[in-house]
Amino acid sequence: xxxxxxxxxxxxxxxxxxxxxxxxxxxxxxxxxxxxxxxxxxxxxxxxxxxxxxxxxxxxxxxxxxxxxxxxxxxxxxxxxxxxxxxxxxxxxxxxxxxxxxxxxxxxxxxxxxxxxxxxxxxxxxxxxxxxxxxxxxxxxxxxxxxxxxxxxxxxxxxxxxxxxxxxxxxxxxxxxxxxxxxxxxxxxxxxxxxxxxxxxxxxxxxxxxxxxxxxxxxxxxx
Numbered sequence: 371x372x373x374x375x376x377x378x379x380x381x382x383x384x385x386x387x388x389x390x391x392x393x394x395x396x397x398x399x400x401x402x403x404x405x406x407x408x409x410x411x412x413x414x415x416x417x418x419x420x421x422x423x424x425x426x427x428x429x430x431x432x433x434x435x436x437x438x439x440x441x442x443x444x445x446x447x448x449x450x451x452x453x454x455x456x457x458x459x460x461x462x463x464x465x466x467x468x469x470x471x472x473x474x475x476x477x478x479x480x481x482x483x484x485x486x487x488x489x490x491x492x493x494x495x496x497x498x499x500x501x502x503x504x505x506x507x508x509x510x511x512x513x514x515x516x517x518x519x520x521x522x523x524x525x526x527x528x529x530x531x532x533x534x535x536x537x538x539x540x541x542x543x544x545x546x547x548x549x550x551x552x553x554x555x556x557x558x559x560x561x562x563x564x565x566x567x568x569x570x571x572x573x574x575x576x577x578x579x580x581x582x583x584x585x586x587x588x589x590x591x592x593x
Contacts, residue, residue, distance in 0.1 A: 387409060388405075389407075389586050390562075399423060407564075417494055432495050443492045444463050448460075448461075457475045459473070469486060470483060476517075476518060487513060505543075505560045510524060535584070543559075544557050554568070554570050555570075
């Protein structure tokens with residue numbers, strides 16, 4: 371636990387391995403959640419989100435690189451199993467060609483290519499970037515390239531709240547994005563390199579709610 375907190379206490383821009391457990395709610399059903407970041411070689415990292423119970427299994431993985439402090443996605447995997455329905459998608463971010471493409475269970479119009487720009491993030495990586503930018507006081511404006519399209523995402527500050535981490539109350543900054551009928555709310559605790567809570571809503575109803583429970587020993591990964 372001490373090692374995990376040492377990683378969490380590093381400056382927001384310094385990538386370190388971490389692991390955290392979450393209490394999750396997916397479409398009204400309780401589940402267990404986890405987030406991990408593991409090194410994948412020089413300046414490469416794998417960020418994994420898992421949500422699971424006996425009915426639902428969701429796994430999202432983004433491999434990204436740290437290019438002189440700019441974090442940009444290289445590939446993404448999105449796999450879900452809801453009862454008997456299985457969905458699997460894969461994304462490739464080719465920065466040499468400045469384009470992103472998708473394969474697997476995607477509609478033809480969502481396969482790409484989508485032109486890439488410096489600073490682009492995918493949906494998962496945006497969690498880490500927000501956790502980095504909120505304590506630094508940076509503008510929370512991003513270009514999200516995910517699911518075969520690109521769109522701007524801007525988050526507004528929505529006050530302070532208290533969130534328990536490892537059973538201890540911590541002050542958290544709440545930020546929110548509203549895009550049409552969708553809302554994304556993120557709570558950031560300074561000193562933690564990942565969100566303390568992420569809530570996604572559609573048409574005013576909660577879809578996914580992730581609340582941090584504890585920070586645990588970070589995975590070693592490979593350097």
